[in-house]
Amino acid sequence: MITRETLRNLPSGVVPPSYDVTSITPGILHFGVGNFFRAHEAYYVNKVLGLPDQQSWGIIGVGLTGGDRSKRKAEDFKKQDCLYSLTETAPSGKSVRSIVGALQDYLLAPADPEAVLKHLADPKIRIVSMTITEGGYNIDENTGEFDLSDAAVKEDLSHPERPSTVFGYVVEGLRRRREAGGKGFTVMSCDNLRHNGNVARKAFLGYARARDAELAKWIEENATFPNAMVDRITPTVSKEIAERLNKESGLDDLLPLVAEDFTQWVIEDNFAQGRPALEKAGVQFVDDVSDYEYLKIRMLNASHIMLAFPGLLLGYKHIDEAVSDPDLRHLVESFLDTDVIPTLKAPPGISTEDYKNSVISRFSNPAMADQTLRIASDGTSKIQVFWTETIRRLIEGKRDLKHMAFGMAVYLEMLKGKAENGETYSPIEPTFNDRVRQLIQSSNDADGLKIPAFDGWRDLDHAELDKEVIALRQVIREKGVKAALPR
Structure with a gap:
Protein backbone atom coordinates (compact mmCIF):
# COMPACT_ATOMS: atom_id res chain seq x y z
CA MET A 1 0.00 0.00 0.00
CA ASP A 287 -15.01 36.06 -17.51
CA ASP A 288 -17.19 33.77 -19.63
CA VAL A 289 -16.57 30.08 -20.37
CA SER A 290 -19.32 29.77 -23.00
CA ASP A 291 -17.13 29.46 -26.10
CA TYR A 292 -14.86 26.93 -24.40
CA GLU A 293 -17.90 24.91 -23.31
CA TYR A 294 -19.36 24.84 -26.80
CA LEU A 295 -16.04 23.83 -28.34
CA LYS A 296 -15.53 20.90 -25.98
CA ILE A 297 -19.15 19.73 -25.72
CA ARG A 298 -20.00 20.03 -29.39
CA MET A 299 -16.73 18.60 -30.70
CA LEU A 300 -15.16 16.20 -28.18
CA ASN A 301 -18.17 15.03 -26.15
CA ALA A 302 -20.55 14.94 -29.11
CA SER A 303 -18.18 12.83 -31.21
CA HIS A 304 -17.35 10.61 -28.20
CA ILE A 305 -20.93 9.34 -28.03
CA MET A 306 -21.24 9.37 -31.83
CA LEU A 307 -18.41 6.83 -31.72
CA ALA A 308 -19.52 4.86 -28.63
CA PHE A 309 -23.10 4.06 -29.69
CA PRO A 310 -22.27 2.31 -33.00
CA GLY A 311 -19.04 0.99 -31.46
CA LEU A 312 -21.04 -0.94 -28.87
CA LEU A 313 -23.34 -2.36 -31.52
CA LEU A 314 -20.34 -3.46 -33.58
CA GLY A 315 -18.85 -5.27 -30.59
CA TYR A 316 -16.00 -2.89 -29.80
CA LYS A 317 -15.24 -2.84 -26.08
CA HIS A 318 -12.96 0.20 -26.12
CA ILE A 319 -12.97 3.62 -27.76
CA ASP A 320 -9.51 3.24 -29.31
CA GLU A 321 -10.71 0.06 -31.06
CA ALA A 322 -13.80 1.86 -32.37
CA VAL A 323 -11.88 4.85 -33.76
CA SER A 324 -9.40 2.46 -35.41
CA ASP A 325 -12.29 1.23 -37.58
CA PRO A 326 -11.89 3.35 -40.75
CA ASP A 327 -15.65 3.64 -41.22
CA LEU A 328 -16.25 4.93 -37.68
CA ARG A 329 -13.28 7.28 -37.84
CA HIS A 330 -14.64 8.71 -41.10
CA LEU A 331 -18.06 9.07 -39.45
CA VAL A 332 -16.62 11.18 -36.62
CA GLU A 333 -14.43 13.31 -38.87
CA SER A 334 -17.26 13.92 -41.35
CA PHE A 335 -19.68 14.76 -38.51
CA LEU A 336 -17.25 17.36 -37.15
CA ASP A 337 -16.34 18.79 -40.56
CA THR A 338 -19.84 19.14 -41.98
CA ASP A 339 -22.19 19.49 -38.98
CA VAL A 340 -20.26 20.99 -36.08
CA ILE A 341 -17.37 23.20 -37.17
CA PRO A 342 -19.36 25.30 -39.69
CA THR A 343 -21.90 26.17 -36.96
CA LEU A 344 -19.46 26.68 -34.08
CA LYS A 345 -17.80 29.81 -32.65
CA ALA A 346 -14.38 28.83 -31.33
CA PRO A 347 -12.61 30.73 -28.52
CA PRO A 348 -10.01 33.28 -29.67
CA GLY A 349 -6.75 31.73 -30.81
CA ILE A 350 -8.05 28.16 -31.08
CA SER A 351 -8.07 26.35 -34.43
CA THR A 352 -11.06 24.03 -34.80
CA GLU A 353 -9.06 21.92 -37.27
CA ASP A 354 -6.27 21.44 -34.74
CA TYR A 355 -8.82 20.70 -32.05
CA LYS A 356 -10.49 18.09 -34.27
CA ASN A 357 -7.15 16.40 -34.85
CA SER A 358 -6.43 16.37 -31.11
CA VAL A 359 -9.83 14.76 -30.46
CA ILE A 360 -9.08 11.90 -32.86
CA SER A 361 -5.61 11.48 -31.38
CA ARG A 362 -6.99 11.36 -27.84
CA PHE A 363 -9.62 8.78 -28.78
CA SER A 364 -6.88 6.66 -30.37
CA ASN A 365 -4.85 6.37 -27.15
CA PRO A 366 -4.76 2.60 -26.41
CA ALA A 367 -3.44 3.16 -22.88
CA MET A 368 -6.82 4.58 -21.89
CA ALA A 369 -8.70 1.35 -22.72
CA ASP A 370 -11.75 3.60 -22.30
CA GLN A 371 -14.91 1.49 -22.39
CA THR A 372 -17.50 2.20 -25.06
CA LEU A 373 -20.17 1.18 -22.54
CA ARG A 374 -18.93 3.82 -20.07
CA ILE A 375 -19.02 6.56 -22.70
CA ALA A 376 -22.47 5.45 -23.90
CA SER A 377 -23.91 5.39 -20.37
CA ASP A 378 -26.58 7.95 -19.40
CA GLY A 379 -27.00 8.65 -23.11
CA THR A 380 -30.33 10.40 -22.66
CA SER A 381 -28.67 13.09 -20.53
CA LYS A 382 -25.58 13.29 -22.73
CA ILE A 383 -27.52 13.65 -25.98
CA GLN A 384 -29.46 16.58 -24.56
CA VAL A 385 -26.23 18.32 -23.59
CA PHE A 386 -23.89 17.27 -26.41
CA TRP A 387 -26.08 17.10 -29.54
CA THR A 388 -28.97 19.50 -29.05
CA GLU A 389 -27.28 22.71 -30.21
CA THR A 390 -25.87 21.09 -33.34
CA ILE A 391 -29.22 19.54 -34.28
CA ARG A 392 -30.99 22.85 -33.73
CA ARG A 393 -28.49 24.64 -35.98
CA LEU A 394 -28.89 21.99 -38.68
CA ILE A 395 -32.70 22.09 -38.63
CA GLU A 396 -32.85 25.89 -38.55
CA GLY A 397 -30.28 26.14 -41.37
CA LYS A 398 -32.04 23.45 -43.42
CA ARG A 399 -28.76 21.51 -43.52
CA ASP A 400 -28.20 17.79 -44.07
CA LEU A 401 -29.31 15.72 -41.07
CA LYS A 402 -27.80 12.36 -42.04
CA HIS A 403 -25.14 12.19 -39.31
CA MET A 404 -27.51 13.15 -36.52
CA ALA A 405 -30.20 10.79 -37.81
CA PHE A 406 -27.66 7.97 -37.77
CA GLY A 407 -26.54 8.91 -34.24
CA MET A 408 -30.11 8.86 -32.95
CA ALA A 409 -30.85 5.57 -34.69
CA VAL A 410 -27.80 3.75 -33.31
CA TYR A 411 -28.52 5.14 -29.84
CA LEU A 412 -32.05 3.71 -29.86
CA GLU A 413 -30.83 0.37 -31.20
CA MET A 414 -27.95 0.34 -28.68
CA LEU A 415 -30.49 0.52 -25.84
CA LYS A 416 -31.61 -3.03 -26.69
CA GLY A 417 -28.39 -4.33 -25.11
CA LYS A 418 -27.25 -6.66 -27.89
CA ALA A 419 -24.30 -6.28 -30.26
CA GLU A 420 -24.28 -7.53 -33.85
CA ASN A 421 -22.03 -10.44 -32.85
CA GLY A 422 -24.69 -11.66 -30.41
CA GLU A 423 -22.92 -10.50 -27.25
CA THR A 424 -25.09 -8.79 -24.67
CA TYR A 425 -24.42 -5.82 -22.39
CA SER A 426 -26.49 -3.76 -19.96
CA PRO A 427 -27.12 -0.15 -21.06
CA ILE A 428 -26.80 2.29 -18.14
CA GLU A 429 -29.60 4.86 -18.12
CA PRO A 430 -30.16 6.05 -14.52
CA THR A 431 -32.79 8.65 -15.43
CA PHE A 432 -35.14 6.28 -17.28
CA ASN A 433 -38.54 5.71 -15.66
CA ASP A 434 -41.17 3.09 -16.50
CA ARG A 435 -42.77 5.30 -19.17
CA VAL A 436 -39.47 5.79 -20.98
CA ARG A 437 -38.66 2.07 -20.81
CA GLN A 438 -42.05 1.29 -22.37
CA LEU A 439 -41.33 3.72 -25.21
CA ILE A 440 -37.97 2.05 -25.81
CA GLN A 441 -39.46 -1.45 -25.83
CA SER A 442 -42.33 -0.51 -28.15
CA SER A 443 -42.41 -2.20 -31.54
CA ASN A 444 -43.30 1.17 -33.09
CA ASP A 445 -40.05 2.97 -33.97
CA ALA A 446 -41.76 6.34 -33.73
CA ASP A 447 -42.34 5.78 -30.00
CA GLY A 448 -38.59 5.79 -29.38
CA LEU A 449 -38.43 9.36 -30.67
CA LYS A 450 -40.60 10.48 -27.73
CA ILE A 451 -37.96 9.83 -25.06
CA PRO A 452 -36.41 12.78 -23.14
CA ALA A 453 -33.09 12.50 -25.00
CA PHE A 454 -34.70 14.24 -27.96
CA ASP A 455 -36.61 16.98 -26.13
CA GLY A 456 -34.16 19.72 -27.09
CA TRP A 457 -35.51 20.31 -30.58
CA ARG A 458 -39.21 19.45 -30.24
CA ASP A 459 -40.19 23.09 -30.80
CA LEU A 460 -38.66 22.92 -34.29
CA ASP A 461 -39.89 21.11 -37.40
CA HIS A 462 -38.17 17.76 -36.84
CA ALA A 463 -40.43 15.62 -39.06
CA GLU A 464 -37.71 14.98 -41.68
CA LEU A 465 -35.18 14.04 -38.98
CA ASP A 466 -37.66 11.61 -37.39
CA LYS A 467 -38.40 10.04 -40.77
CA GLU A 468 -34.68 9.43 -41.40
CA VAL A 469 -34.18 7.93 -37.93
CA ILE A 470 -37.03 5.45 -38.40
CA ALA A 471 -35.69 4.41 -41.82
CA LEU A 472 -32.15 3.96 -40.47
CA ARG A 473 -33.32 1.82 -37.55
CA GLN A 474 -34.85 -0.54 -40.09
CA VAL A 475 -31.61 -0.66 -42.06
CA ILE A 476 -29.60 -1.40 -38.90
CA ARG A 477 -31.87 -4.29 -37.96
CA GLU A 478 -31.97 -5.78 -41.46
CA LYS A 479 -28.45 -5.12 -42.75
CA GLY A 480 -26.32 -3.97 -39.81
CA VAL A 481 -24.73 -0.77 -38.55
CA LYS A 482 -22.24 -0.39 -41.42
CA ALA A 483 -25.04 -0.41 -43.99
CA ALA A 484 -26.69 2.52 -42.24
CA LEU A 485 -23.57 4.69 -42.03
CA PRO A 486 -23.91 8.08 -43.77
CA ARG A 487 -22.33 8.04 -47.21
Missing part, protein backbone atom coordinates in the same frame (compact mmCIF):
# COMPACT_ATOMS: atom_id res chain seq x y z
CA ILE A 2 0.92 3.66 -0.38
CA THR A 3 0.98 5.48 2.95
CA ARG A 4 2.60 8.59 4.35
CA GLU A 5 5.39 6.33 5.57
CA THR A 6 6.06 4.74 2.18
CA LEU A 7 6.42 8.16 0.52
CA ARG A 8 10.01 8.11 1.78
CA ASN A 9 10.89 5.08 -0.32
CA LEU A 10 9.03 5.20 -3.63
CA PRO A 11 10.14 3.18 -6.65
CA SER A 12 12.34 4.93 -9.17
CA GLY A 13 10.35 7.03 -11.62
CA VAL A 14 7.40 7.70 -9.29
CA VAL A 15 7.17 11.41 -8.44
CA PRO A 16 6.20 12.14 -4.79
CA PRO A 17 4.13 15.16 -3.71
CA SER A 18 6.22 18.33 -3.75
CA TYR A 19 5.09 19.20 -0.21
CA ASP A 20 4.87 17.69 3.25
CA VAL A 21 1.47 15.97 3.19
CA THR A 22 1.22 16.28 6.99
CA SER A 23 1.31 20.08 6.72
CA ILE A 24 -1.82 20.39 4.54
CA THR A 25 -5.16 21.56 5.96
CA PRO A 26 -8.51 21.32 4.12
CA GLY A 27 -10.12 24.25 2.35
CA ILE A 28 -12.21 22.29 -0.17
CA LEU A 29 -14.91 19.65 0.34
CA HIS A 30 -15.76 17.53 -2.68
CA PHE A 31 -18.82 15.33 -3.30
CA GLY A 32 -18.29 12.38 -5.65
CA VAL A 33 -14.72 11.05 -5.37
CA GLY A 34 -14.62 9.27 -8.70
CA ASN A 35 -11.76 8.74 -11.12
CA PHE A 36 -12.37 11.97 -13.04
CA PHE A 37 -12.20 14.08 -9.88
CA ARG A 38 -9.02 12.32 -8.77
CA ALA A 39 -7.35 12.87 -12.17
CA HIS A 40 -8.62 16.42 -12.64
CA GLU A 41 -9.48 18.70 -9.71
CA ALA A 42 -7.34 16.79 -7.19
CA TYR A 43 -4.51 16.67 -9.77
CA TYR A 44 -4.53 20.46 -10.15
CA VAL A 45 -4.81 21.09 -6.41
CA ASN A 46 -1.94 18.65 -5.85
CA LYS A 47 0.26 20.81 -8.09
CA VAL A 48 -0.72 23.98 -6.22
CA LEU A 49 -0.17 22.68 -2.68
CA GLY A 50 3.59 22.80 -3.12
CA LEU A 51 3.54 26.54 -3.81
CA PRO A 52 4.08 29.17 -1.09
CA ASP A 53 1.00 29.99 1.05
CA GLN A 54 -1.17 27.32 -0.59
CA GLN A 55 -1.13 24.66 2.12
CA SER A 56 -4.67 25.44 3.33
CA TRP A 57 -6.35 24.09 0.18
CA GLY A 58 -6.40 20.36 0.87
CA ILE A 59 -9.56 18.42 -0.01
CA ILE A 60 -12.05 16.46 2.10
CA GLY A 61 -13.69 13.84 -0.13
CA VAL A 62 -17.28 12.71 0.48
CA GLY A 63 -19.07 9.67 -0.89
CA LEU A 64 -22.86 9.96 -0.91
CA THR A 65 -23.85 6.34 -1.38
CA GLY A 66 -23.70 3.36 0.97
CA GLY A 67 -23.40 -0.33 0.14
CA ASP A 68 -20.53 -2.79 0.25
CA ARG A 69 -18.68 -1.34 -2.74
CA SER A 70 -18.70 2.17 -1.26
CA LYS A 71 -17.57 0.85 2.10
CA ARG A 72 -14.65 -1.00 0.52
CA LYS A 73 -13.67 2.12 -1.36
CA ALA A 74 -13.76 4.18 1.85
CA GLU A 75 -11.66 1.55 3.63
CA ASP A 76 -9.07 1.60 0.85
CA PHE A 77 -8.78 5.38 1.05
CA LYS A 78 -8.30 5.19 4.81
CA LYS A 79 -5.68 2.42 4.55
CA GLN A 80 -3.64 4.56 2.15
CA ASP A 81 -3.97 7.88 4.01
CA CYS A 82 -6.00 8.99 0.95
CA LEU A 83 -2.89 8.79 -1.25
CA TYR A 84 -2.97 7.22 -4.72
CA SER A 85 -0.90 7.01 -7.87
CA LEU A 86 -1.77 8.68 -11.16
CA THR A 87 -0.29 7.43 -14.44
CA GLU A 88 -0.57 9.97 -17.25
CA THR A 89 -0.05 8.34 -20.64
CA ALA A 90 0.31 10.03 -24.03
CA PRO A 91 -0.88 8.45 -27.31
CA SER A 92 2.80 7.70 -27.99
CA GLY A 93 2.84 5.44 -24.93
CA LYS A 94 5.11 7.68 -22.82
CA SER A 95 3.95 7.76 -19.19
CA VAL A 96 4.52 9.93 -16.12
CA ARG A 97 3.70 8.49 -12.70
CA SER A 98 3.10 10.55 -9.57
CA ILE A 99 1.54 10.34 -6.12
CA VAL A 100 -1.41 12.67 -5.45
CA GLY A 101 -1.72 13.87 -1.86
CA ALA A 102 -4.39 16.55 -2.21
CA LEU A 103 -7.09 14.38 -0.62
CA GLN A 104 -6.82 14.77 3.16
CA ASP A 105 -9.73 12.57 4.24
CA TYR A 106 -12.55 10.50 2.80
CA LEU A 107 -15.96 10.40 4.48
CA LEU A 108 -18.82 8.07 3.64
CA ALA A 109 -21.83 10.31 4.24
CA PRO A 110 -24.39 7.60 5.11
CA ALA A 111 -22.03 6.26 7.79
CA ASP A 112 -21.50 9.62 9.51
CA PRO A 113 -23.64 12.44 8.11
CA GLU A 114 -22.85 14.75 11.02
CA ALA A 115 -19.13 14.62 10.22
CA VAL A 116 -19.87 15.89 6.72
CA LEU A 117 -22.10 18.67 8.05
CA LYS A 118 -19.44 19.79 10.54
CA HIS A 119 -16.97 20.24 7.70
CA LEU A 120 -19.55 22.13 5.63
CA ALA A 121 -20.15 24.48 8.57
CA ASP A 122 -16.43 24.96 9.23
CA PRO A 123 -15.24 28.40 8.02
CA LYS A 124 -12.01 26.80 6.81
CA ILE A 125 -13.97 25.13 3.98
CA ARG A 126 -14.28 27.84 1.35
CA ILE A 127 -15.11 25.77 -1.72
CA VAL A 128 -17.59 22.90 -2.04
CA SER A 129 -17.10 21.12 -5.34
CA MET A 130 -18.82 18.14 -6.92
CA THR A 131 -18.80 15.56 -9.70
CA ILE A 132 -22.29 14.03 -9.49
CA THR A 133 -22.76 13.24 -13.24
CA GLU A 134 -24.60 15.19 -15.92
CA GLY A 135 -27.95 13.85 -14.75
CA GLY A 136 -27.32 14.33 -11.03
CA TYR A 137 -28.71 17.85 -10.62
CA ASN A 138 -32.34 16.77 -10.45
CA ILE A 139 -33.63 19.26 -13.01
CA ASP A 140 -37.11 18.37 -14.28
CA GLU A 141 -36.92 17.58 -18.00
CA ASN A 142 -40.30 19.24 -18.68
CA THR A 143 -40.17 22.42 -16.59
CA GLY A 144 -36.44 23.03 -16.53
CA GLU A 145 -36.67 23.62 -12.78
CA PHE A 146 -35.49 21.68 -9.73
CA ASP A 147 -37.65 18.58 -9.28
CA LEU A 148 -39.27 18.73 -5.85
CA SER A 149 -41.19 15.52 -6.49
CA ASP A 150 -38.05 13.38 -6.31
CA ALA A 151 -38.41 10.90 -3.44
CA ALA A 152 -34.98 11.54 -1.91
CA VAL A 153 -35.51 15.31 -2.08
CA LYS A 154 -38.93 15.02 -0.43
CA GLU A 155 -37.37 12.88 2.30
CA ASP A 156 -34.65 15.50 2.92
CA LEU A 157 -37.19 18.31 3.07
CA SER A 158 -39.17 16.37 5.68
CA HIS A 159 -36.14 16.31 8.02
CA PRO A 160 -33.66 18.85 6.57
CA GLU A 161 -31.17 18.64 9.43
CA ARG A 162 -30.53 14.94 8.60
CA PRO A 163 -29.98 15.03 4.82
CA SER A 164 -29.00 12.31 2.39
CA THR A 165 -28.79 14.20 -0.94
CA VAL A 166 -26.04 16.57 -2.00
CA PHE A 167 -28.67 19.34 -2.06
CA GLY A 168 -29.67 18.64 1.50
CA TYR A 169 -26.08 18.54 2.74
CA VAL A 170 -24.95 21.75 1.04
CA VAL A 171 -28.02 23.77 2.05
CA GLU A 172 -27.91 22.52 5.64
CA GLY A 173 -24.22 23.39 5.79
CA LEU A 174 -24.98 26.90 4.55
CA ARG A 175 -27.84 27.21 7.06
CA ARG A 176 -25.45 26.43 9.89
CA ARG A 177 -23.02 29.06 8.63
CA ARG A 178 -25.74 31.66 8.46
CA GLU A 179 -26.90 30.76 11.97
CA ALA A 180 -23.34 31.15 13.27
CA GLY A 181 -22.95 34.54 11.60
CA GLY A 182 -20.45 33.14 9.10
CA LYS A 183 -19.91 33.54 5.38
CA GLY A 184 -21.06 31.45 2.45
CA PHE A 185 -18.82 29.38 0.20
CA THR A 186 -18.29 28.71 -3.49
CA VAL A 187 -20.35 25.86 -4.95
CA MET A 188 -18.21 24.59 -7.84
CA SER A 189 -19.61 22.05 -10.29
CA CYS A 190 -16.98 19.99 -12.10
CA ASP A 191 -19.52 18.02 -14.14
CA ASN A 192 -19.58 17.96 -17.90
CA LEU A 193 -22.55 20.29 -18.36
CA ARG A 194 -22.91 23.47 -20.34
CA HIS A 195 -23.13 26.34 -17.84
CA ASN A 196 -22.67 23.85 -15.02
CA GLY A 197 -22.49 26.64 -12.44
CA ASN A 198 -25.85 28.01 -13.55
CA VAL A 199 -27.32 24.49 -13.37
CA ALA A 200 -25.93 24.01 -9.87
CA ARG A 201 -27.27 27.40 -8.80
CA LYS A 202 -30.75 26.50 -10.05
CA ALA A 203 -30.65 23.13 -8.28
CA PHE A 204 -29.37 24.25 -4.89
CA LEU A 205 -31.47 27.42 -4.75
CA GLY A 206 -34.51 25.40 -5.87
CA TYR A 207 -34.03 23.06 -2.92
CA ALA A 208 -33.29 25.97 -0.55
CA ARG A 209 -36.45 27.87 -1.53
CA ALA A 210 -38.55 24.78 -0.87
CA ARG A 211 -36.98 24.57 2.56
CA ASP A 212 -36.81 28.25 3.63
CA ALA A 213 -37.23 31.31 1.41
CA GLU A 214 -35.12 33.54 3.67
CA LEU A 215 -32.32 30.99 3.74
CA ALA A 216 -32.45 30.78 -0.06
CA LYS A 217 -32.13 34.55 -0.29
CA TRP A 218 -29.10 34.50 2.02
CA ILE A 219 -27.47 31.75 -0.08
CA GLU A 220 -28.14 33.71 -3.26
CA GLU A 221 -26.35 36.70 -1.74
CA ASN A 222 -23.46 34.86 -0.03
CA ALA A 223 -22.61 31.81 -2.19
CA THR A 224 -21.23 31.80 -5.71
CA PHE A 225 -21.66 29.27 -8.53
CA PRO A 226 -18.92 29.72 -11.16
CA ASN A 227 -19.30 28.06 -14.54
CA ALA A 228 -16.45 25.82 -15.61
CA MET A 229 -15.34 23.69 -18.54
CA VAL A 230 -13.55 20.49 -17.53
CA ASP A 231 -11.75 18.02 -19.78
CA ARG A 232 -9.69 14.89 -19.29
CA ILE A 233 -10.32 11.33 -20.42
CA THR A 234 -10.17 9.09 -17.34
CA PRO A 235 -11.30 5.51 -17.90
CA THR A 236 -12.56 2.99 -15.39
CA VAL A 237 -9.74 0.97 -13.81
CA SER A 238 -10.54 -2.74 -13.93
CA LYS A 239 -8.74 -5.30 -11.76
CA GLU A 240 -6.56 -6.21 -14.75
CA ILE A 241 -5.67 -2.58 -15.47
CA ALA A 242 -4.88 -1.98 -11.78
CA GLU A 243 -2.52 -4.96 -11.77
CA ARG A 244 -0.79 -3.69 -14.90
CA LEU A 245 -0.40 -0.17 -13.50
CA ASN A 246 1.11 -1.50 -10.27
CA LYS A 247 3.46 -3.82 -12.16
CA GLU A 248 4.67 -0.95 -14.33
CA SER A 249 5.10 1.47 -11.40
CA GLY A 250 6.47 -0.98 -8.82
CA LEU A 251 3.80 0.19 -6.36
CA ASP A 252 1.23 -1.75 -4.39
CA ASP A 253 -1.57 0.79 -4.81
CA LEU A 254 -5.14 -0.11 -3.85
CA LEU A 255 -6.43 2.88 -5.85
CA PRO A 256 -4.27 3.27 -8.99
CA LEU A 257 -5.52 5.65 -11.63
CA VAL A 258 -4.73 6.21 -15.30
CA ALA A 259 -5.53 9.25 -17.45
CA GLU A 260 -4.46 10.74 -20.74
CA ASP A 261 -1.70 13.35 -20.70
CA PHE A 262 -4.14 16.01 -21.95
CA THR A 263 -6.06 18.03 -19.36
CA GLN A 264 -7.92 21.34 -19.40
CA TRP A 265 -9.90 23.39 -16.88
CA VAL A 266 -11.43 26.78 -17.68
CA ILE A 267 -13.28 28.56 -14.86
CA GLU A 268 -15.07 31.85 -14.37
CA ASP A 269 -13.20 33.71 -11.61
CA ASN A 270 -16.18 34.06 -9.28
CA PHE A 271 -15.28 32.76 -5.81
CA ALA A 272 -16.96 33.71 -2.54
CA GLN A 273 -13.96 33.36 -0.24
CA GLY A 274 -10.83 33.10 -2.32
CA ARG A 275 -9.40 30.15 -4.21
CA PRO A 276 -6.18 28.21 -4.73
CA ALA A 277 -3.63 29.70 -7.13
CA LEU A 278 -4.78 27.28 -9.81
CA GLU A 279 -3.62 29.55 -12.61
CA LYS A 280 -0.07 28.53 -11.60
CA ALA A 281 -1.02 24.91 -12.31
CA GLY A 282 -2.36 25.59 -15.80
CA VAL A 283 -6.02 26.43 -15.08
CA GLN A 284 -7.47 29.22 -17.24
CA PHE A 285 -9.58 31.87 -15.50
CA VAL A 286 -11.97 33.79 -17.76
